[in-house]
Amino acid sequence: MKSFTKIFFLFAALSFFSCSGAGLSPQYGTYKKLLQNQMQEMSNVLFAGHNSEFLSTYVDPKYINSMGGVNQALLQFSNAEQQVLYRNLKVAQNVTPTYDDNSKTMTYTLSIAKPIAFKLINGKWYMTGDWFKN
Numbered sequence: 001m002k003s004f005t006k007i008f009f010l011f012a013a014l015s016f017f018s019c020s021g022a023g024l025s026p027q028y029g030t031y032k033k034l035l036q037n038q039m040q041e042m043s044n045v046l047f048a049g050h051n052s053e054f055l056s057t058y059v060d061p062k063y064i065n066s067m068g069g070v071n072q073a074l075l076q077f078s079n080a081e082q083q084v085l086y087r088n089l090k091v092a093q094n095v096t097p098t099y100d101d102n103s104k105t106m107t108y109t110l111s112i113a114k115p116i117a118f119k120l121i122n123g124k125w126y127m128t129g130d131w132f133k134n
Helices: 002-020 028-047 051-058 061-066 070-076 079-092
Strands: 098-100 105-108 116-121 124-127
Touching: 028 051, 028 079, 028 098, 028 105, 028 116, 028 124, 051 070, 061 070, 079 116
Parallel strands: none
Antiparallel strands: 098 105, 105 116, 116 124
């Protein structure tokens, strides 16, 4: 019976840490807080209609370059998508993300929408282009 109890508690602890993203990196809490604040800034920029600024400031530069620059990426970022992203960012601020230390990616999995992922590039968090792909 003692071994069952030990296994149960070990499994519970591992499940907690893997689901919460905690324990994966000493920076997890800092990253989570920084991204929570950044998502608020992102929401403010989207709400104000500064879509070009949003793409050039918060979206992975590799994705923007693959689209042919901000203006081309903007053509693919419809008003409906902007509104959906705005709502999703507001929800994601209250979701516990997962963190992959190998790829330096923080992912917010939303129950009714596609996940929003951020990648740490040269000390700055950028939203990956995955959200923009159909």
